[in-house]
Amino acid sequence: MVYSYTIKGGAMAEGKGYGEFRTGWPVVVAAMLGIGLGLSPVPFYTIGMLAPELAREFGWTFGDIMGGLPIMTFAVLVASPAVGFLADRIGVRPVALASVGLFALSFMAFALNPGDIRFFYANWAIMAVLGAGTLPITWTRAVNNRFDDRKGLALGLSLLGTGVFGFxxxxxxxxxxAEFGWRGAYLAVGALPLIIALPVAWFAFHDVGDRTQNAAQRRESAALAAANAPGLTFSQTLREWRFWVLAVAFVPISFAIGGPIPNMENILKSGGFAAADIVTLASLIGLSVIAGRLLGGWLIDRFWAPGIAFFMLCAPAAACWIFAHGPLTFETAAISIVLIGFAAGVEYDLMAFLVARYFGLKSYGAIYGTLYGFFALGAGIGPVVFGRAFDATGSYDGPLMQAVLMLIGGAALLLTLGRYRQFTAPA
Structure with missing residues (x-):
């Protein structure tokens, strides 16, 4: 039997069902743009397009270029818990706004690379630290504060940006x-958060109480809200076995899903597809991420989320099996890519949803930030393992089969979480 998560009193009791969207939709839109043009998807989805240009100009190997992803991962491991604590203390709005601008500038700095791989790697680390506030840690906190009955759908819509902009x-x-070269591409892509996400967030992204309080009052309210919010403290959560189940499960899951996506163009090329077909097939990732966001959010609102996650994460295991064993046709490749993208679409909102349901909102930022660090560990290592394997063997079969086992094992771990926890906030 599945028990619902109950919060009495406070902002989340104000709206029920889809009525919550009447006041909460600007926050969802701002979160969608902020996440979609932030650290999580932009470097991840562009590296596959830029890697051949960097290799051609500087003579770097594919594995060398993918090495920026684990550097970003380890920087995120350090920065994301700090961002979570900062958001809990001073509020999510100032953290998110500052980080959007800093992320944009640090991404544009790649255009200044003189051909030094050390400069390239340092840029990844700096971008990860400065852009950590654009991760879902900050944006989903405000969404969670405004939604209860349609929390899963609201999170799914907020995280829809990764699919939209991934596409x-x-x-x-x-x-x-093609128009301006790889340096111009870095500048143009880096400008998108400045001209789209930042203005919208400035006007639309407000947590509960932001509009009626000054900076000092917001800091005081954030501390008071943290003290009175329903749920566990961060130290209590670290003693919870469910936290460590999630931490362990998300490493192989993110490895298995994150490994193939930035390597997808090369996977398809090694499978014998023409350039035009590769562009068409690779674009399906973003579209399927969108579908995964919407359907996944709708399902976890209505059914036990770990059970939904198990089925949605076993599907890309079949896709990795197909890629490893071939032969590939356009149709089988398209189906496999859709299955992988569909699972990628449910990952982030699933994590946000599970944190809220099993640990509450008292230390949401710190808990989510720490779990995101484990998630980023797998997502950062995966692409490099895939790239190195191809450099060494000319094939992706080995890591693809590893991904099959990791997806099934990680998804099975989620089934041990049990019933949702119940927390009651003071009136």
Whole structure:
């Protein structure tokens, strides 16, 4: 039997069902743009388009270029818990706004690379630290504060940006490369958060109480809200076995899903597909991420989330099996890519949803930030393992089969979480 998560009193009791969207939709839109044009998807989805240009100009190997992703991962491991604590203390709005601008500038700095791989790697680390506030840690906190009955759907819509811009940024990057070269592409893509996400967030992204309080009052309210919010403290959560189940499960899951996506163009090329077919097939990732966001959010609102996650994460295991064993046709490749993208679409909102349901909102930022660090660990290592394997063997079969086992094992771990926890906030 599945028990619901109950919060009495406070902002989340104000709206029920879809009525919560009457006041909460600007926050959802701002979160969608902020996440979609932030650290999580933009470097991840553009590296596959830019890697051949960097290799051609500087003579770097594919594995060398993918090495920026684990550097970003380890920087995120350090920065994301700090961002979570900062958001809990001073509020999510100032953290998110500052980080959007800093992320944009640090991404544009890649255009200044003189051909030094050390400069390239340092840029990844700096971008990760400065852009950590654009991760879902901050944006989903405000969404969670405003939604209860439709929390899963609201989170799914907020995280829809990763799919939308994952679909759009690949052809946009290719166009910019063709018109202005890889340096111009870095500048153009980096400008998108400044001209789209930042203005919208400035006007629309407000947590509960932001509009009626000054900075000092917001800091005081944030501390008071943290003290009175329903749920566990961060130290209590670290003693919870469910936290460590999630931490352990998300490493192999993110490895298995994150490994193939930035390597997808090369996976398809090694499978014998023509350039035009590769562009068409690779674009399906973003579209399927969108579908995963929407359907996944709708399902976890209505059914036990770990059970939904198990089925949605076993599907890309079948896709990795197909890629490893071939032979690939256009149809089988398209189906496999959709299955992988569909699972990628449910990952982030699933994590946000599980944190809220099992640990509450008292230390949401710190808990989510720490779990995101484990998630980023797998997502950062995966692409490099895939790239190194191809450099060494000319094939992706080995890591693809590893991904099959990791997806099934990680998804099975989620089934041990049990019933949702119940927390009651003071009136």
């Amino acid at each position: 759009l940024v690949k052809p946009f990057t290719a166009l910019m490369i």
